[in-house]
Amino acid sequence: MKKNKLKILITEEKIIKQVSYLAKRISKDYRRKGKLLIVGILKGSMIFLSDLVRQLEIDCEIDFISIRSYDGKNSSGVVQLILDLYDNPVGKNILIVEDIVDTGRTLKFLKENLLTRKAKSVKICVLLNKIGRRKTNIKIDYKGFDVPNKFIVGYGLDYKEKYRNLPYIASID
Ligand code: IMP
Numbered sequence: 620m621k622k623n624k625l626k627i628l629i630t631e632e633k634i635i636k637q638v639s640y641l642a643k644r645i646s647k648d649y650r651r652k653g654k655l656l657i658v659g660i661l662k663g664s665m666i667f668l669s670d671l672v673r674q675l676e677i678d679c680e681i682d683f684i685s686i687r688s689y690d691g692k693n694s695s696g697v698v699q700l701i702l703d704l705y706d707n708p709v710g711k712n713i714l715i716v717e718d719i720v721d722t723g724r725t726l727k728f729l730k731e732n733l734l735t736r737k738a739k740s741v742k743i744c745v746l747l748n749k750i751g752r753r754k755t756n757i758k759i760d761y762k763g764f765d766v767p768n769k770f771i772v773g774y775g776l777d778y779k780e781k782y783r784n785l786p787y788i789a790s791i792d
């Protein structure tokens with residue numbers, strides 16, 4: 620059986636520092652905005668989100684949503700809602716927390732969906748940005764790191780449901 624080779628791109632130490640920096644910026648920006656609802660996209664964002672919220676200096680509520688993006692051989696790309704929010708987004712300041720932005724279709728779909736459902740504001744926080752892959756013009760408000768156009772695993776991100784529990788971020792061949 621072929622073993623996948625991992626190459627560490629971002630160490631645990633660097634991740635911790637960057638998450639703390641993002642949490643500081645978010646806390647500052649939302650301090651006077653009123654109630655904040657953090658929406659994590661399952662399952663990839665769970666580890667990033669749990670580290671991030673513990674560094675926030677403001678109150679927040681937390682909810683999750685599950686989205687599947689079918690990107691049939693990189694052509695059209697259909698995005699589907701698998702599990703909806705528990706909370707009602709009406710009137711809420713929402714911060715979407717996502718593991719990685721690739722084409723941007725998932726985040727574009729979710730942001731538009733939440734705004735249609737009358738969220739007061741919707742911003743986006745991603746840990747990783749795959750450079751040169753965007754197919755939509757979606758604004759990323761808070762970004763952790765740029766990563767090369769490789770398949771990325773660890774710190775929540777999986778390859779066939781494996782490697783989510785790695786404490787670092789790696790590329791896989
Ligand atoms: P987008 O809709 O093309 O931006 O894709 C974003 C989604 O695809 C993310 O939520 C991830 O679940 C998944 N994804 C994209 N690139 C990677 C990767 O390199 N490793 C793991 N998951 C990825």
Ligand code: MG
Pocket residue numbers: 660661662663664718
């Ligand atoms: Mg995902």
